[in-house]
Structure formats: structure tokens, C-alpha cells
Amino acid sequence: MAHLCSQVLSTSFFTPKPQIPVLLSPGVACVKSFHQYRFLHIKAMQDGKFATPTSCDESKVRVPHVLTVAGSDSGAGAGIQADIKACAARGVYCSTVITAVTAQNTVGVQGVNIVPEDFVAEQLRSVLSDMPPNVVKTGMLPSTGIVKTLCQSLKEFPVQALVVDPVMVSTSGHTLAGPSILDSFREELLPMADIVTPNLKEASALLGGVPLETIADMRSAAKAIHDIGPRNVLVKGGDLPASLDAVDVFYDGNDFYEFRSSRIMTPNTHGTGCTLASSVAAELAKGSQMLSAVKVAKRYVEAVLSYSKNIAIGGGCQGPMDHLLKLKSNVQRRRFDPCDLFLYAVTDSRMNKKWGRSIVDAVKAAIEGGASIIQLREKEVETGDFLEAAKACLKICRVHGVPLLINDRIDVALASDADGVHIGQSDMPAHVARALLGSDKIIGVSCKTPEHAQQAWIDGADYIGSGGVYPTNTKENNKTIGLDGLKTVCVSSKLPVVAIGGIGMSNAQAVMQLGVPNLKGVAVVSALFDRECVMTETRKLLEVLKESTKIAK
Numbered sequence: 001m002a003h004l005c006s007q008v009l010s011t012s013f014f015t016p017k018p019q020i021p022v023l024l025s026p027g028v029a030c031v032k033s034f035h036q037y038r039f040l041h042i043k044a045m046q047d048g049k050f051a052t053p054t055s056c057d058e059s060k061v062r063v064p065h066v067l068t069v070a071g072s073d074s075g076a077g078a079g080i081q082a083d084i085k086a087c088a089a090r091g092v093y094c095s096t097v098i099t100a101v102t103a104q105n106t107v108g109v110q111g112v113n114i115v116p117e118d119f120v121a122e123q124l125r126s127v128l129s130d131m132p133p134n135v136v137k138t139g140m141l142p143s144t145g146i147v148k149t150l151c152q153s154l155k156e157f158p159v160q161a162l163v164v165d166p167v168m169v170s171t172s173g174h175t176l177a178g179p180s181i182l183d184s185f186r187e188e189l190l191p192m193a194d195i196v197t198p199n200l201k202e203a204s205a206l207l208g209g210v211p212l213e214t215i216a217d218m219r220s221a222a223k224a225i226h227d228i229g230p231r232n233v234l235v236k237g238g239d240l241p242a243s244l245d246a247v248d249v250f251y252d253g254n255d256f257y258e259f260r261s262s263r264i265m266t267p268n269t270h271g272t273g274c275t276l277a278s279s280v281a282a283e284l285a286k287g288s289q290m291l292s293a294v295k296v297a298k299r300y301v302e303a304v305l306s307y308s309k310n311i312a313i314g315g316g317c318q319g320p321m322d323h324l325l326k327l328k329s330n331v332q333r334r335r336f337d338p339c340d341l342f343l344y345a346v347t348d349s350r351m352n353k354k355w356g357r358s359i360v361d362a363v364k365a366a367i368e369g370g371a372s373i374i375q376l377r378e379k380e381v382e383t384g385d386f387l388e389a390a391k392a393c394l395k396i397c398r399v400h401g402v403p404l405l406i407n408d409r410i411d412v413a414l415a416s417d418a419d420g421v422h423i424g425q426s427d428m429p430a431h432v433a434r435a436l437l438g439s440d441k442i443i444g445v446s447c448k449t450p451e452h453a454q455q456a457w458i459d460g461a462d463y464i465g466s467g468g469v470y471p472t473n474t475k476e477n478n479k480t481i482g483l484d485g486l487k488t489v490c491v492s493s494k495l496p497v498v499a500i501g502g503i504g505m506s507n508a509q510a511v512m513q514l515g516v517p518n519l520k521g522v523a524v525v526s527a528l529f530d531r532e533c534v535m536t537e538t539r540k541l542l543e544v545l546k547e548s549t550k551i552a553k
């Protein structure tokens, strides 16, 4: 495999032989010729950075850029709209040349209006002459004239890579580019392409109508299409009948690769092809080699399909996907609910060591016992180990819908994508933590006084922890504020409060019966973790807390 890969990487991407580049300033190059232009991109990619062909200003930041030349889909599942969203999701700037405007929805294609050839040429000139993209990706090219115009423009303004998605028929069966374009595809566009990504019907059309029904057929088709001239071919198997997996066949002229993912059972597959090709283009623009670009793109399509499998947009049977899953997963993260503070379990590395348990085992047991929120307070663990433990705990917490907070360590919270942090008065100020963590994460602050509570509210915290209510030996030199001190803080606090410090089975009821509405629960360390069976102790405490709320009512 390793040698196959190196074969692929060394032969598949660009044909021109490298020449000596003209470097005008370190890291940034002004380029004189087509070959130098391409070589600089290869070199920059090898160095992990790109040269900006038209700029010699070192202070400017390079942005990977894909130009998509495609049709507009009013339903926004495919076409230009899918391309922009896929590029945005992959962190790449996307400019657009629109070749046709389609009236389309989840039912089908109601109309197609082709943009005049000279206006496609004008859009191409506008973008290519002023803001050269790293990669051009093509979608719907509805006329021979438009294909020829594009090829002409690419000769005039060469780019690092050309990704051709030979869009012909929509999934609903409507013709988007008729057979008249096939000759110009075969004769002009495909020979310029670094990769072409036909689905089964398109591969068949490019080869004069051969039937394609098996993976073996897809391999033969990939080889035959490669003979037309593109450097790489990806025959997509989304529509392969009776296939449990979604299998795509990649051929680089030497080797075949099968990219497999499980087939996601969903009607929301409109635009998978556009999304895949745009994602390949985006990865190439960021500097990936072809094989890894295809691998990453395929994984992204699978993730988006899986994320979007149950979304309901439109009444037809071909729904769109939701490309911006990363943004959405933040937005849809369960918001902090003050009731989460009810039984707040705080881990302690010394106690875990004493009882011979891992952090993960301690967390698992507390959750099984009914803890409603977990805080990892690990003062004696190395950062790397803490991060790994946090990630493992997070998996368990997510399964049970229990939020996981990290004590003090904002870096560990960020790196593990934990639900938030709990910070003390001498840690990073809460407003700085808020700026670092963003609006979705939970922030709790330890407060002993009404002034602390007021500041926590101003700083954007979600809750406060108040104590020590009783003397405790888990925290040295910690002033005890007693039930009175707790009550004073609760009464003044605009935020929900969890009581902490020396609370256990014997005194939890007294705390909960203080009778202040924003006291939402108790945080405990020793009462759970300095015991032989964490799960049993958590269960017992939960019962005590439930009982005390009944009494309070």
C-alpha cells in the first residue's frame, strides 16, 4: 500500500515537469509563466504553504480558494449553493461563475434558464483575472459553447487543479446538460482535468451508453474514461443498485482504489455529487494530494449525510443535506439547564488514587448512580493524561446526556470539547474564559460573597458554586461560610447556585431546605469518591436530595 500511495502521489497530480521558480521574496512569489505557476504551487504544497500568484505583499494572508463554475439550484441542495456551503464547511473561500439558473426543489426540476455564453465568459474573466483561485471545480455546463468558453479561459488563466463533475442528469431524471456537450467534454475539458467525478449514468454516457451495474463495471469504466485524458477518475457508486455500501472507484492511471462507506438510509441525498466534487476541490486548494483529498471528501459527504438523514425540508422525495453540521452541532448542543446542578459530582485525583480507580471509572460510577453533572478536578494529573481522560469521560457523559465540566483548565476544556469549565476567584477571570470558550459553553464560578456573585453574573457565567458550606479537607485554607453565608450569596445572586464544601449524606437535607429558590443542588467530592462504591453512595445521596425537595414542597 505504501508503495502504491507513493506511486500515486508522485504521478497523479500534475503533468508539467518542474522548472526553477523565480522567487522574488521568501515564501511569496510573482510568477511569470504557466509552468512556473504550476511548479510554485507544487513546491508550496510540498512545503505546506502556498504562493499567492498575483501578490508580492508578505503581510497578506493566503486564503485557499475554489472557483465553482456551475448552475444555481433554487432549492439549494445541489449546484452552486451546495458548492459554496461545502467549501465554507471545509474552510475554503468559494467564488462562483453561474452557467444556468434552475427552478428546482425536492420534487424535481421545474425549469432551466441557461446563462448566455458571453456572460459566462465575462464572469470567468472577472474572477480569474483579479482573484485567481487555487482550484476550479465545474458542475452543470449546459452547452458546448459554455464548455469551450471555460476551456479557453483556463488556458488563458491556468489554475493549480481542475475538478470536473460532469453533471448531466438530476437525480430526479431531468436533463441538465444534454448529449450535445459530450464531444466537447471528451475532446477539450476532460483532457485538462486533474480529476473527473462521474456518477454511474454520467460514466455510462461518457462511454457511449455502456451499462454499469457492478463494481467490476465501474473499474472498467474508470479505466476507459482515464483513456480520454483526465489524470484521475472517480466513478461514484451512490446509485449502484443493490449495494449495501456506497462504493466509489478511483483510478489514477496505475492503480485502483475503492472508497467505501456505509450506505446511509435517507431520502436526503440531493447534491451529494456536487458536495463531493467541491470537497475534493477544497482539499486540493488547501494543499492535499489527490488521493487524500478524495478520501477526506468522501468522509465529509458521509458525515453530512448521516447528520442530515432525518432533516425535513420540502415535500418531495429528494431532500437536501445540511452541509454546515459543525456550526449546527454547536447551536444544537443542549443548553445549560440549572436543574443539572442537582447532584453535582466533582472528581478528585487523590481519592481515585487511594481507591485505585481511574478517572473514567469514577465518572462512570457517578453517572450510573444518578449524578446530573460532572466536574473533573484533577490537580495532580499530567496535562496529556488529563486531556485523554477528559475525552474518554466526555464520551460517557454524552451518551447519558450529562454535562462535563473541567476545573480551572480552559485549555483542556477547549481541547476535549467538554461542555464547560468551573473556575475559582484566583483563576482566569470569567469574562476572559467566556471570550475564549464562546457563548455555548457552560461557565461556573466559585463565589463566597454577594460581590463575587454579582461579578460572575456581569462576566457572563452560567451558575455559581458557593461555599465551603461546612469545613472540608479537600480544599486547604478554604474559609467556611456556613449555611448563613450560603443563604446570603443565594439571595443576592442572579445566577443559579450549587452549594459546595463538606456536604454529604448527613447534611445535604439541611442545605436543600434553606428555602432559597435559586439554590439548585449540592456539589460533592468526598461523600461520593472517598468511598468504596461510588455508584451506591451517589444513589443514596440522590435519594436524600429527592426526599429533601419533597419536604421543601
Ligand SMILES: Nc1ncnc2c1ncn2[C@@H]1O[C@H](COP(=O)(O)OP(=O)(O)OP(=O)(O)O)[C@@H](O)[C@H]1O
Binding pocket: 078, 169, 170, 171, 198, 199, 200, 236, 237, 238, 239, 246, 247, 248, 261, 262, 263, 264, 265, 266, 269, 270, 271, 272, 273, 274, 275, 276, 298, 301, 302, 305
Ligand atoms: N446513501 C448514501 N450513503 C452514503 N454515501 C452515499 C449515499 N448516496 C451517495 N453517496 C456518496 O455520495 C457521493 C456522490 O455520489 P452519487 O453517486 O450520489 O453522485 P451524484 O449522483 O452525482 O449526486 P447528485 O446528482 O445527487 O448530486 C459518493 O461518494 C457516493 O458514494
Ligand SMILES: Cc1ncc(CO)c(N)n1
Binding pocket: 070, 071, 072, 073, 078, 079, 080, 102, 104, 139, 140, 167, 169, 170, 171, 176, 270, 271, 272, 273, 274
Ligand atoms: C444546478 C444543479 N447542478 C447539479 C445538480 C446535480 O445534482 C443539480 N441537481 N442541479
Ligand SMILES: [Mg+2]
Binding pocket: 171, 199, 238, 239, 272, 273
Ligand atoms: Mg445521485
